[in-house]
Amino acid sequence: MKEKIINHALRMLKKDGLKSFSMRKLAESLSIDPMAIYYYFKNKDHLIAELVEVVFRKFYHGLRLEAGNGDQKEKLETVLIVYRSFFIQNIDLSLYLIQSPNHEQHAVQMLNELILDLIVSSNPKENAELTRDILIDFIHGNALSVSNLVRKRPSGKTNQFLTDQFKETLKLLFNHLFDNTRLS
Missing domain, CATH: 1.10.357 (Tetracycline Repressor; domain 2)
Structure with a gap:
């Protein structure tokens, strides 16, 4: 799941840019509960640093x-x-x-x-x-x-x-x- 989140986040960033990127939008796009993302990444900065x-x-x-x-x-x-x-x-x-x-x-x-x-x-x-x-x-x-x-x-x-x-x-x-x- 972590790899799926990373790959999807990378596609979103390429398409929409960092300014419009949010954990909520990522969760909605993946059709998952936002807490599922926070299980792997403590916050947006942590996710972006991983990307x-x-x-x-x-x-x-x-x-x-x-x-x-x-x-x-x-x-x-x-x-x-x-x-x-x-x-x-x-x-x-x-x-x-x-x-x-x-x-x-x-x-x-x-x-x-x-x-x-x-x-x-x-x-x-x-x-x-x-x-x-x-x-x-x-x-x-x-x-x-x-x-x-x-x-x-x-x-x-x-x-x-x-x-x-x-x-x-x-x-x-x-x-x-x-x-x-x-x-x-």
Whole structure:
């Protein structure tokens, strides 16, 4: 039943967004007593935190990085590009995560550690934690601005243009963080 609640809640969030999500609406949609949900989740925040964990765990385990001698900076770039896309697709849960930083999310920590490991192995010019924070903040800011545009004008052409623009800006940021070149 817990898995059924989680899966249904994820579908509701995708369809209606976090602002209109409630435990009561979830229970009505599932045709169950609201107390059945509270048996598994003490409150809405607990349920949303569990949803974030489930979604980020799937994302983290879905990352396909070849082991071995490959260019770590290219792997990092791939992870960040895929993370941006994931963030946009799961904007409500992503916003919840940003607005609730005191929730310890194991899958989010694993992603942060992966990014940090890739940064360390790419020899940043700044300290690795600062570099990670700069890159993640850049991803979040870009994804938030793009998600508003995508909601208003969901065009494949626009999305591709914005993605290409993001990749170019990310390359500039990489050059600055790893090769100490100017951001121009």
